[in-house]
Amino acid sequence: MTKVNLITGFLGSGKTTLLLQLLKKKPAHENWAILVNEFGEIGIDGALLRAGGATLKEIPGGCMCCVNGLPMQVGLNSLLQQHKPDRLLIEPTGLGHPKQLLKLLSSDVYADWLQLNATLTLLDPRQLADEQILSDENFRDQLTAADVIVASKADRWVPEDHTRLAQWQQQQVQVRPLVTAHWGDIPLTLLDHPRDPATTLPDARHHHHHPDRSGFAALKLDGPTRWRRAVNQGQGYFSCGWLFDADTEFDGEGVQAWLAELPIERVKGRLRTPQGVLTLNRQGDDVQITLQDESVTDSRIELIHREQTDWNRLQSQLLKFRLT
Structure with a gap:
């Protein structure tokens, strides 16, 4: 059975850097795979991750999170059947909504294939100072869906960022682990943190997009x-x-x-x-x-x-x- 983690976070929160750091810690005997989706058509993250020692599957230019995300299912099935990874890390676009993707991964179809572990959501505290980001539906819902919050880019914070993060954490109703990451470096053990199936995921009102x-x-x-x-x-x-x-x-x-x-x-x-x-x-x-x-x-x-x-x-x- 393949262990699976969703690595989410808004645009520029540091998802690719975190994945590169995790790949450096990959046990030599384990077979890892990464499924990455980007908003753009060209695909930059795949080019950065390709040499990391894991099987890589890209889904550029579309939303793997949408209810009709056939490219996501095709890519996922291909990875599972052809490569049989011990661990699968999924990086949706920073503009993706997590609900449909989590629903798919936890469905009966994949019950014998996947062990869905914690969703790790990256939060750059500097984003908390941007009203446009704070009001973005996907930004809020990604954080709501998180089992673990990774406060990213701590190497670039100023004192005000520490304050904003502390204030944001105090306002949260959900109690979840929050870890701080410098240059995307987090403990590998976080990938085995269990998913909370009781988390209520909000609906996306306009999550579906198509390439123009x-x-x-x-x-x-x-x-x-x-x-x-x-x-x-x-x-x-x-x-x-x-x-x-x-x-x-x-x-x-x-x-x-x-x-x-x-x-x-x-x-x-x-x-x-x-x-x-x-x-x-x-x-x-x-x-x-x-x-x-x-x-x-x-x-x-x-x-x-x-x-x-x-x-x-x-x-x-x-x-x-x-x-x-």
Whole structure:
């Protein structure tokens, strides 16, 4: 029987970083799998997790949490039948609602296949200062569905963040474990924390979204499939992503300067530069950029924003930083 955990959290809460840290602690004799769903069509998290030592299945550009989430069921069944993992970690999009997914995982269909353990929900206390995030249905319901709260990104907190977290915890009716994570590092034993089946999960009023396939009409090719673009929208958010071939390199300094001025809420990417792979991670004003000496098969970047955006203009800016 496969042990299963849902790893949830709003956009930018640090889910991928936490998964990478968990993979470092994976017992050598265990077979792990990860099922990851992203709001955007390009798929950044999968590229980051692929080398972590677990079987990876991606469901980009759609909501695995919806009641008609056939791609989720197909991906889940494929993992269970072909790889028979000892442990399965599921990372829904930060805009996903957990109810339908938890209902599916605990259904009779999977009773002989899955042991559903605790849902771990990441909360960056800095999000508690953002009224738009606080009023977001998915943000609230993800926390309601949690069996364990992981207060993430403690390495970046200021004293006010500690205060907000303490005040938020005092206001909670549910009593659940709360652990603090620096750089996504949590005890591996949390994955075996039991799920509370008595937790009442709220209904999602508008959790279902579909990729905006009309965006593919604007799909552009530069030469023989050198790059492509894909867009998506739903849950009050819009996304646009670009995928470049393995021969394309970027001006790293130019991209970093562009990122600092970019009027976009959420940015994730991995871009090849002459100096190495530039990893970009931005949530609001919180920007993390690293340069790694490694080899990747392509470059990709995804932008997510609350408002419809002139993607063509931003695309023109990005393409100016190509070196090849």
